[in-house]
Amino acid sequence: MAASTTINKAGTPIADRIENIRADFPILSRKVNGKPLIYFDNGATAQKPQSVIDAVDKCYTSQNANIHRGVHTLSQEITVEYEKARVTVQKHLNARYSHEIIFTKGTTESINLVATSFGKKFISKGDEIIISVMEHHSNILPWQVICEEKGAILKVIPISDSGELLMDEYKKLLSDKTKIVAVTHISNTLGTINPVKEIIELAHAKNIPVLIDGAQAVPHTSVDVQDLDADFYVYSGHKLFGPTGVGVLYGKEKWLNEMPPYQVGGGTIKTVTFEKTVYADLPLKFEAGTPHIAGGVGLAVAIDYVNEIGLDNIAAYEHELLVYATEALQKIEGLKIIGTATKKASVISFVVEGLHPFDIGTILDQLGIAVRTGHHCTQPLMQRYEIKGTVRASFAFYNTKQEVDEFIIGLQRAIKMLK
Amino acid sequence: MSIQEIENEIVEEFEMFEDWMQKYEYIIELGKSLPLIDAKYKTEDKLIKGCQSQVWLHSELNEGNVLFTADSDAIITKGMVALMIRVLSNHTPDEILNAKLEFVDKIGLTQHLSPTRSNGLVSMIKQMKMDALAYKVKAPNP
Numbered sequence: 001m002a003a004s005t006t007i008n009k010a011g012t013p014i015a016d017r018i019e020n021i022r023a024d025f026p027i028l029s030r031k032v033n034g035k036p037l038i039y040f041d042n043g044a045t046a047q048k049p050q051s052v053i054d055a056v057d058k059c060y061t062s063q064n065a066n067i068h069r070g071v072h073t074l075s076q077e078i079t080v081e082y083e084k085a086r087v088t089v090q091k092h093l094n095a096r097y098s099h100e101i102i103f104t105k106g107t108t109e110s111i112n113l114v115a116t117s118f119g120k121k122f123i124s125k126g127d128e129i130i131i132s133v134m135e136h137h138s139n140i141l142p143w144q145v146i147c148e149e150k151g152a153i154l155k156v157i158p159i160s161d162s163g164e165l166l167m168d169e170y171k172k173l174l175s176d177k178t179k180i181v182a183v184t185h186i187s188n189t190l191g192t193i194n195p196v197k198e199i200i201e202l203a204h205a206k207n208i209p210v211l212i213d214g215a216q217a218v219p220h221t222s223v224d225v226q227d228l229d230a231d232f233y234v235y236s237g238h239k240l241f242g243p244t245g246v247g248v249l250y251g252k253e254k255w256l257n258e259m260p261p262y263q264v265g266g267g268t269i270k271t272v273t274f275e276k277t278v279y280a281d282l283p284l285k286f287e288a289g290t291p292h293i294a295g296g297v298g299l300a301v302a303i304d305y306v307n308e309i310g311l312d313n314i315a316a317y318e319h320e321l322l323v324y325a326t327e328a329l330q331k332i333e334g335l336k337i338i339g340t341a342t343k344k345a346s347v348i349s350f351v352v353e354g355l356h357p358f359d360i361g362t363i364l365d366q367l368g369i370a371v372r373t374g375h376h377c378t379q380p381l382m383q384r385y386e387i388k389g390t391v392r393a394s395f396a397f398y399n400t401k402q403e404v405d406e407f408i409i410g411l412q413r414a415i416k417m418l419k
Numbered sequence: 420m421s422i423q424e425i426e427n428e429i430v431e432e433f434e435m436f437e438d439w440m441q442k443y444e445y446i447i448e449l450g451k452s453l454p455l456i457d458a459k460y461k462t463e464d465k466l467i468k469g470c471q472s473q474v475w476l477h478s479e480l481n482e483g484n485v486l487f488t489a490d491s492d493a494i495i496t497k498g499m500v501a502l503m504i505r506v507l508s509n510h511t512p513d514e515i516l517n518a519k520l521e522f523v524d525k526i527g528l529t530q531h532l533s534p535t536r537s538n539g540l541v542s543m544i545k546q547m548k549m550d551a552l553a554y555k556v557k558a559p560n561p
């Protein structure tokens with residue numbers, strides 16, 4: 001096959017096997033409001049391939065037991081599976097050690113964990129924390145809380161009208177008082193791919209650690225935490241085609257060792273007496289209580305699935321969808337795309353003059369087309385653009401140009417009805 | 420007309436529509452024709468916040484009947500608001516409190532009243548009933 005020679009990673013180009021890929025996702029064949037589902041809300045959560053559904057199912061039908069606890073066979077088996085999942089996550093992010101991978105319930109919990117534990121130990125009155133104006137509320141609120149608690153100050157990197165971080169402003173914000181920088185890898189609203197490696201380099205030049213919110217990045221690109229030299233990298237399993245309720249915190253060993261536990265209880269300890277508790281080594285120190293075992297196992301299967309398709313293939317295919325949809329949208333009168341950075345993932349936010357995003361979303365829903373409308377949990381960013389909300393279409397590798405065509409027709413119909 | 424009669428009338432009107440398009444076109448038309456709330460009432464304390472769209476609601480008592488005016492920033496929500504006003508406005512507090520609003524289900528638009536829509540409609544109906552209750556409590560005993 002000629003095209004495959006231009007793709008150097010494993011797997012056939014997606015366009016050549018799109019029907020097979022779509023068949024792996026049972027939900028894609030269902031109807032919504034009598035129409036075939038067109039799912040363009042992948043930024044909110046991604047659909048699950050059959051292999052992930054089967055793996056979760058199997059955990060409960062034939063493998064269920066608690067982990068790290070029992071001597072019996074079932075418990076041993078599932079513990080091995082769960083720890084194998086951790087290694088899969090480690091390899092996927094190219095982390096140095098598997099104990100640098102902490103399972104959480106998602107991005108939000110991962111960020112709360114770092115803000116709380118890192119904050120407890122390293123942040124005090126007058127210190128500064130840097131985030132950006134395009135952050136998801138989950139990467140704003142935990143920092144606000146720790147700032148309030150400690151009397152620290154939140155500093156915000158501004159953006160250009162196209163939705164790109166103003167790096168000169170960022171450089172000016174970095175100071176001796178900065179204790180941590182937390183920015184998103186890819187904006188869930190604008191699609192902007194931020195220059196995270198440069199952001200980290202600049203911070204490290206002043207010995208400041210950096211947390212990267214990878215929630216929107218891992219479904220679209222390959223991530224190498226050692227190459228980035230990220231101190232913390234977080235994401236949610238459900239946006240990576242895995243189960244809900246499971247997520248990842250990657251943290252450099254040295255930070256995780258120095259940070260106090262986030263929650264405490266069963267599983268986090270070596271010995272407990274009423275006078276003194278000795279905490280367990282990583283990663284268990286940060287994994288209090290029984291975790292989402294089937295979630296972790298399912299996430300590893302999702303990663304295997306994505307790897308089989310090939311992240312380079314995915315990035316190339318989605319970029320094509322992005323360009324195709326962007327060109328079509330730009331032809332619609334009165335439509336304005338919010339977020340026009342040069343480097344973008346397959347996320348398009350837009351507004352239509354005189355129309356409310358909610359109305360557009362409601363009509364599209366009648367046509368079986370699922371998009372997101374509103375502020376996308378990025379209200380400060382909406383304030384930056386002085387808009388109430390947007391319509392957002394976000395694509396995954398199982399979406400097609402035909403679906404984009406249907407979406408454009410549906411959108412034109414909605415505009416005509418609403419105008 | 421009683422609230423029930425208005426509800427029946429709306430159900431009959433909607434029976435003429437052949438598909439969802441016509442239904443929505445009608446609601447959008449209603450939304451466009453809803454008399455706007457007096458600008459002086461479009462204030463923060465009259466605002467019913469939904470996550471997706473917002474509704475402003477004003478009520479006053481006129482000769483024992485509650486009059487509602489309202490507005491929304493989203494046109495489909497506004498159309499639904501217009502239907503609610505047509506049904507509930509200009510009735511006594513008791514009638515409003517007893518209204519079952521079954522027409523919404525009958526015209527196949529229940530999904531707009533699901534709390535997960537977060538369009539402010541559910542809260543608006545609640546507010547309409549609370550206003551009615553407040554007028555009822557305040558009214559001098561006959």
Ligand SMILES: Cc1ncc(COP(=O)(O)O)c(C=O)c1O
Nearest residue numbers: 106107108136138188215216236
């Ligand atoms: C950039 C970003 N950060 C954080 C989150 C929160 O993820 P979760 O709700 O899975 O914790 C999201 C999800 O929308 C996101 O897009």
